Amino acid sequence: MITETLLTWTARIISGVSVRWVDSQPDTCQRVYFANHTSHLDVVLVWSALPADVRHLTRPIAAKDYWEGGSIRRHLAKVFNAMLIDRKEIKVHQSPIDMMLREIGKTHSLILFPEGGRSPGEEVGEFKSGLYYLGKKRPDLELIPVYINNMNRILPRGEFMPVPLLSSLTFGPPIWLEAGEPKMDFLARAREAVLSLKDN
């Protein structure tokens, strides 16, 4: 509890974040928040931007190799209830998508970074297919695009000390997978949904 408060406030102070909801409202219904990924702080940032009641029902997806390195990171991952996914060895019989869906059940939401890893600079990389399969297997989930602006300058790739600039976080209106929509089309549309929040 104390770590949580400390963590959310540290993230907010370092990133000077202003959170905006555009054509969208915070809600405890089951959702998948998907965002562009530019810094290590992104996971904590999106999670701490949600109102407390929503936050406690939301689990960020994070990379196992990073968040299991060292006891501090492991403790932090526990605090924000992260779901650690092994991005190195994905086996057929334990697909991460099935695991995610099993873990969230009928109550929890997810935070996902569909680019897979952090992209350098301001670019938003191509999305991996996880989001598509989530939408296909659970069509009732609301898919909320999130655009993180300026975090790449606050804590760029390869740096460990942040520079306290200002950033912004924009939540957009939900999208859904259309019936029979091809995978590539959907992923491109989802990526566009994130990018369109940039100038909104």
Place this chain on the structure above:
Amino acid sequence: MRDWALLGTVLALLSLATFGGQWLKRQTTLGLDAKAVDSFNSRIQAWWFFSIVLGISFFHPILTVVLFGMLSFWALREYITLTPTTMGDHRALFWVFFFFTPTQFVLVGFNMYSLYSVLIPVYAFLFIAARAAISGDYRRFLERIAKIQFGLFVCVYCLSFVPALLFLECQSTEGDESASARLLFFFITMVLFSELAQFLCSRLLGKHLIAEAIDETRTWEGLLGGAAATAILGSVLFWATPFRHLWQVATMSILIACMSSAGALTMAAIRRDRGEVRSGTLIEGHGGVLSRIDAVCFAAPVFYHVTLVFFGRAGG
């Protein structure tokens, strides 16, 4: 006694301005530009803020230094956010934020003039250039260095001379402990009033724009009228200052008014260049500290040094 008189006068002026601003806001029949009225009201808000902060300075100088330090940090944060920097500047920026900015205000707090007057223009400027060179990115090198140096100079170095006024001792007021707090209060009141007067004169008499592309409301008539109004108010507040002749107060007031206008215009140019591109989603919701302190930033170091040279205590 003089402290309370000064506080009272400023409070009366402020209340009057606030009342006027709110009255203007309700006047829908006069056909006033709503944006201009809002801008007028936000200036008054900034004035209230500074007056309250400076009210504190009468009781606790160190607290004032700390408050201005935080203001500086925030302004620099907004400035660098608006300025495009690259990965190669990251380490230099880290030191700018976490070493040079706090150190400058700590030195001001200890009144070490010989150090804080050169910390940024000598050590920080050279350091920023060297640190960026070490990072190995040579693209647009001069441009990047200049941006960071200017930001640090305006937001931190210039602004730090506002609390530094609290430690400035003048010949004529030796032994009077609250004289420097009054000087600071006088200075801030002059800056904010000059901006307000400049704005009103521009609206009422303005014909010749100074730089249309940068600011569509700032006119030469506004500058002159603002300076004249500031000189009049300065003369009225004559008894609160360390200046001994009426013409000295008037000259200092005109100097403050000119520097304030120069500062506001310069920062408007920067915002014009960068602001509309990115500021929208990033600065919004933070109040825009940078646009409220622009006039103060330019006026502070000039006012400080002119006062020091002509009225400062010998050897002080």
